[in-house]
Amino acid sequence: MSTELMGVLVMYGLTVLLAIPMGKYIANVFKPESANGPFERFIYRLGGIDPTREMSWKENLVALLTINVVWLAVAFTLLVLQGILPLNPDGNPSMTPDLAFNTAISFMVNCDLQHYSGESGLTYLTQLFVINFLMFTSAATGIAALLLIVRSFLPKVVDTVGNFYVFFVKAITRILLPVAFIVAVLLVFNGTPASFEGKDSIISMQGDTMAVSRGPAAGMIAIKHVGTNGGGWFGVNSAHPLENPNYFTNMVEMVAQVLLPIAMLFALGFLINRRRFTWVVYGVMTLGMLCLLIPTIVTEVHGNPAIAQMGISQPTGAMEGKEVRFGPMASAYWSIVTTIISTGSVNSMHDSSMALSGTMELLGMMTNAFYGGCGVGFLNYYYYLIIAVFISGLMVGRTPEFFGRKVEAREIKIASIVALLSTLLVKGGTALAVWFFVKYPDASTWTVKPSAWLNNPGSHGFSEILYEFTSANANNGSGFEGLGDNNFFWNYTTGIVLILGRFIPIIGPVAIAGLLARKKYVPESAGTLPTDTGTFGLMTFAVILIITALSFFPALALGPLAEYFSLK
Secondary structure (H helix, E strand, C coil): CHHHHHHHHHHHHHHHHHHHHHHHHHHHHCCCCCCCCHHHHHHHHHHCCCCCCCECHHHHHHHHHHHHHHHHHHHHHHHHHHHHCCCCCCCCCCCCHHHHHHHHHHHHCCCCCCCCCHHHHCCHHHHHHHHHHHHHHHHHHHHHHHHCCHHHHCCCCCCCCECHHHHHHHHHHHHHHHHHHHHHHHHHCCCCCECCCCCEEEECCCCCEEEECCCEHHHHHHHHHHCCCCCCCCCCHHHCCCCCCCHHHHHHHHHHHHHHHHHHHHHHHHHHCCHHHHHHHHHHHHHHHHHHHHHHHHHHHCCCHHHHCCCCCCCCCCCCCECCCCHHHHHHHHHHHHHHCCCCCCCECHHHCCHHHHHHHHHHHHHCCCCCCCCHHHHHHHHHHHHHHHHHHHHCCCCCEECCEECCHHHHHHHHHHHHHHHHHHHHHHHHHHHHHHHCCCCCCCCCCHHHCCCCCHHHHHHHHHHHHHHHHCCCCCCCCCCCCCCHHHHHHHHHHHHHHHHHHHHHHHHHHHHHHCCCCCCCCCCCCCCCCHHHHHHHHHHHHHHHHHHHHHHHHHCHHHHHHHCC
């Protein structure tokens, strides 16, 4: 176990060591004086974009939303026609409209929730020109969204917040493409396929002939982690031996998916010249991660108490649903990291996780503010930050201020709406699904009856439903795969949650930052409440903890916590 623990420590330590210089590089890329390269200028000319034009926060949000609508329409069209399009050596069929609706939205919003199996549900054409394409654009959208709030931290009044298109293009050309290329090369040299060949036939050790899917998988697997996307080329994601062949590739994929979320924090510190503030935010997020990770590792390493009561030894921990080449500790680390950020990829089956581990995985997505996805991780943290500033100001009897700007009614209303919307989407969707499951279990007109949705009864079945809506709202994409989700109910309901759960937490913080940027800057004085201290960091952590607990504890008590205590 000490060797496994060392592997986890090395993975995280290497990530932070790489994230610091990466953050400085990202800050240099997005400084106003940073020049555009010839390839970027070509893209601007092709799109009719003036890179020197500054836009207001409203204009930037319009640009962000409209370009995503175009990608959604293109993706949906290709998915419903993929069966008759080229680059389909395995003859995979077209998607049904409801599945195409869910899939197109899911990858557009960086969630990558998959209600299909990767190798049989898509063709090489749609894997490349829908899935791969959207993995780059969705990650770049998140990075650009974070950069739109930077000027609200600076000590000057501004009406413009930059140019979304410039941020978006540079995020792809200067960050995502180079890093994804390096990761893809490392994966290819360790056995991940990167060809356009169709399925191959192999003979197993017991003499069975099997068809094994291949394809240009390495590039997609690289950007799925670099861009915190998460969708798998193969059905079982990074638990597949071709998608994640060995412990080295497991380390590469783990570092890749955590690198940019942490690097973007450090980049923010360099851009606003407030590195102490950045370290406080990083400390709060890391504390939150540890509060989720440590119980998960402990419970997975100690094994299943129900199996122990049968007198069966579990020297390697709880191994159900896990790959032997990774073990329970590396699997536990992956399961928490992938749920606190918006990757959602898996190297073990979360449906087989211990009940306490499932609770921690759900809490990571419900909080959705510890590291988070590329750029949007801090945006989710930002509205908690505004609420913490407001409460702290009231506690000390001062008008709440954030970096020299007063936080007033409009800002706190927006932050509160964003925070409460998450609860509404998750618990409202879960309640609707449970109502159909209980009220109409054998609905005769449904192709897949509600009674056939769940693979597990009782509290674990409730957890499967809760997890699906939590994952969709958090733009995560992982799932308790005991749930039968490829039907019109789940495709449409989670599709709606995907859109709202992605764009409202972007629109809200960008709007708050745009409003603050136009307010008069008041220099900090002896009476100003500092927001870059450990005390304020703990205050923010308490706000996150209280809001999440009050919002979601009743639902957790009905699901994973009930299952946990039933095993005692």
